[in-house]
Amino acid sequence: GAVVSQHPSWVICKSGTSVKIECRSLDFQATTMFWYRQFPKQSLMLMATSNEGSKATYEQGVEKDKFLINHASLTLSTLTVTSAHPEDSSFYICSASGQGGGGYTFGSGTRLTVV
């Protein structure tokens, strides 16, 4: 079946630094990528939606200059958390959808801790 590889699975960084999270679709073309954020014991909150080759669409309240999304190819999307702060510590998950918007395949998530 469809697989999305997300890396790293966890990362610890210092305040003020930037962190890049990658999601790769291994056996299908991800025309749309969704990036979610999940706080402990809460649901997945959609941060942004990106279509290959286009600028990402951010949900209300999500700073596009802080959470940079690149979806330059049909198999790779990246989320960069710039100038990270402790409040950015969270679980970030990507989800990819192929052509036609059928199913969604989730990555395994990245636990980001900013110290």
Place this chain on the structure above:
Amino acid sequence: GENVEQHPSTLSVQEGDSAVIKCTYSDSASNYFPWYKQELGKGSQLIIDIRSNVGEKKDQRIAVTLNKTAKHFSLHITETQPEDSAVYFCAARPASNYKLTFGKGTLLTVNP
């Protein structure tokens, strides 16, 4: 926009019993309703989904029912096993876009 309510937030059952998780949605235009299982510290895995043109779908021990009139759908797990313990999320998606709106999750604990 869409709003999805999920209940209960926690559910504890004995091994072999059935578990039922219920969700309601607000947007009558939603036509796709997936259920995801999330184990601790991991991403979500699709376990079953249903589209608005059917009322019930079953896959071995897992079934989902949909009542479009009442705008609610439910996940049914029969003969529960300890490995079913996880957080389960329901979601709804309208026909107009591909965005999923998730419920807040249900922590299911199956006691051996």
